[in-house]
Amino acid sequence: MGGPLLWPTGEPWPEYEPKQAPYGPLTTLADVHTLRGIVEQERSRPRTGGEILPTGWQAEVIDRIRNGYAPELLPEGPLPLIPLVQLYARDVPGLPCPEGTDMLQALWSPFDEIEGCSGAVQLRWRLSSDVREVLAEPPEPAYIDMSDLVPAPCVLHPEQVREFPPLHLLTEEQTKRLDAWTNWTKERSPDYEQLDYEGDLSIAPGWKLGGWPAHFTYRYPASSGELQCGECGGPVEALLTVAGSEWDGRSRSWCPVEDVDGHPYHSRTPTVVTVGRGFTLQIYICVGTPSHLPRTIMQ
Structure with missing residues (x-):
């Protein structure tokens, strides 16, 4: 995640020119x-005497970085994408x-144009054994717009889990059964720790490959016309979910057992x-031609 890619020296690095x-800064x-x-x-760092903010050279560096660079001083034209994730079929x-x-590589542009x-947002499927000479120094964009889209390098430890469909994909009959189950759990006992379907059962939170697509939280679910390949118009399916945290208060039951107690807040946000x-x-791929540009939707 966010680290070096197994990229052949002779293959052009993907680029994108921001339009907005x-x-x-x-x-x-x-x-x-x-x-x-x-x-x-x-x-x-241990704090004493109520000291809160960095001082000295650190404060100067922070001010310089947050002030940013003037756009007119930076080069124009396409910018190299940055690595998002690299996955091997063996893992x-x-x-x-x-x-x-036998592997997937995903890259994106750290600008507000990823949807x-x-x-x-680009994908590369390749056979790892075909890469004989690895690109040692991949190109980097001369500048970026959104630091929140720069993943901190992380080593992945994939875990296979079972989840159930999101609410917007349930049938009317399934919704009725779910409502009955919810009411039953409420009536069992005032002290009964109630499970929440959306937070505890239906969708695994955090970064995820495959499975059911994520919940739509701030907008209506995508229509069938939106869920299609932008190149051929064919059907798409959920491939990769990119999230800000691995769990939250509502989905705490998905928290790994080693992180339940005693770990700092940022342990659930390893990618930053x-x-x-x-x-x-949500990154969707074309069912018929996975090499087509993916469809991405914020959910």
């Missing part, structure tokens, strides 16, 4: 990592690799990615 004006990947390092250092049960491939169907105002980005 920057959302906020422009910065660089190096500055993003520098700022996060200062924040992490301050978070772990991930059910990874839907097209025939002749829809464009080159801002925030999509929108705390939503998820």
Whole structure:
């Protein structure tokens, strides 16, 4: 996650030219990592005498980074995408690799244009054994707009789980049965710890491959016309869910047992990615031609 990719030296690195004006102050990947390092250092440092904010050179660096760079001083044209995630079929049960491939690489543009169907989000399916010479120094964008879309490098430990459909995909009969079950749990006992279908059973929170698509939280569910490939118009299916946290107060039952007690708040946000105002980005792939540009929807 967010780390180096097994990328052949002779293959062009994907690029994308932002179409919209920057959302906020422009910065660089190096500055993003520098700022996060200062924040992490301050978070772990013992505090005395009510000291709260960084001082001295750290404060100066933070001010410089947050002020950003003037757009007119930066180069124009397409910018290299940054790595999002790399998955191997040997590590991930059910990874839907097209025939002749055994890994998936996803890259995106850290700008406010990742929703829809464009080159801002790209996928690569490849056979890992075909990569003989690995690109040692991948290109980086000269600047970025949204530091919240820069994932902190993480090693993945995939776990296969069972989940149930989101509410918007239930039939009328299933909804009635679910309502009856909910009422039954409420009536069992005032002290009974009630399970919540949406938070505890239906959709696993956090970053996820495959499974049911995420809940629609701030908008109406996508129509059939929206859930289609942007290149061929064919059907799509949920491939990858990008989330800001691995669980929250409502979905705490999904928290790994090793993180239930005694771990700091940021243990549930290892990637440091925030999509929108705390939503998820659902990446859908074309069923007929997985190499087509993916369809992405904020949910």
